Amino acid sequence: MKFGRDILGDYYSGSSREFLLTNGIGGSSSAAINGNSTRRYHSLLSASLVPPLDRVVLVHKVTESFDSVSTETAKILSFGEEKIADGFLNLESFEYDFFPKFRYFINGSIIEKELFMVYGKNCTVIKYKTLFSQSKNIKVSAKLFLNYRDIHIMGAEIKRSDFSYKLSDKNELVFMRNGSEFLKCSFPANSNYLSKNEIIDGLCYEIEKQERGETSTDSSLLAGSLEFEMERDKEYFLAFYTPEIEQSNWNEVYDGERNRIAAIREQAGKDSFVQDLAQAADSFIVKRESTDGMTLLAGYPWFSDWGRDTMIALPGLTLSTRRYSDCESILSTFAKYCSEGMVPNKFPDWSSEP
Secondary structure (H helix, E strand, O other): OEEOHHHHOOHHHHHOOEEEEEOOOOOEEEEEOOOOOOOOOOEEEEEEEEOOEEEEEEEEEEEEEEOOEEOOEEEEEEOOEEEEEEHHHHEEEEEEOOOEEEEEEEOOEEEEEEEEEOOOOOEEEEEEEEEEOOOOEEEEEEEEEEEEEEOOOOOOOOOHHHEEEEEOOOOEEEEEEOOEEEEEEEOOOOOEEEEEEEEEEEEEOHHHHHOOOOOOEEEEEEEEEEEEEEEOOOEEEEEEEOOOOOOOOHHHHHHHHHHHHHHHHHHOOOOHHHHHHHHHHHOOEEEEOOOOEEEEOOOOOOOOOEHHHHHHHHHHHHHOOOOHHHHHHHHHHHHOOOEOOEOOOEOOOOOOOO
């Protein structure tokens, strides 16, 4: 799937198409293909704290400037007036094969930003690479927008005093809320972190307003910005993850994730369309902590695992894709709560019991 300037060059066309990344335990990363956040559910990292539920927005977004040219795309309500940040005009293409890729054309340089999640972990990684440039180095300033809220709820007051951070001795930021660690961020070795701790209000969610008729403005914490320089032909990683996760060799993790998806595609057969469907199906097959087994989510971003939806979707998502052990595990998950011949209607969002 690939989109060019004919779609991305228009704010509304780019904002009406979305992508989704998942991590196999209910967590996700999503946005519009121009980088805009058009739903309350859009975020760089929504973590599932009790898989596959208790989903919390930890990283709202990361917006970059390359050589002082901003790529931020957003609609902001300021003093009753809507203003559009037009970073999308620098976006050359958006492509989703194994992972979503944004390619920017700035001052004669082509810069690629690629996202991936780590399977089984609440971790989203950004990979940057200069594909073409006449200059040796490109200066990067990445703004970190954080939050800590249930994915379904927005508009709650964010208090600057609740958030703090510390720097570890291994190129890692540790963010805290009310004194407790909730997020880590590893960054390139040549980076400089500038703390802001500023509340940004009036963020407009296009789809919430136009399609759902609900509250459409939200707030986010601009924690600060990471600044570093990129050399040509080198890869740079920003990783965001929950506190129990240890820093890794992100290049090796990236290769491992690609290989995992490639294996899913290969297992599905040789037809490329069927392979695409098998890759998409993988997003809905997730681990359920309470049963120590697998289950199916009825849909992102709203739903949990529903009995009726699971039994309808089970053959297509598991048997057609040759994921027989996952099929067995999913049936076992629901069988554990079978009552009078009936499977559970659903597992609630805030409980492990159906």
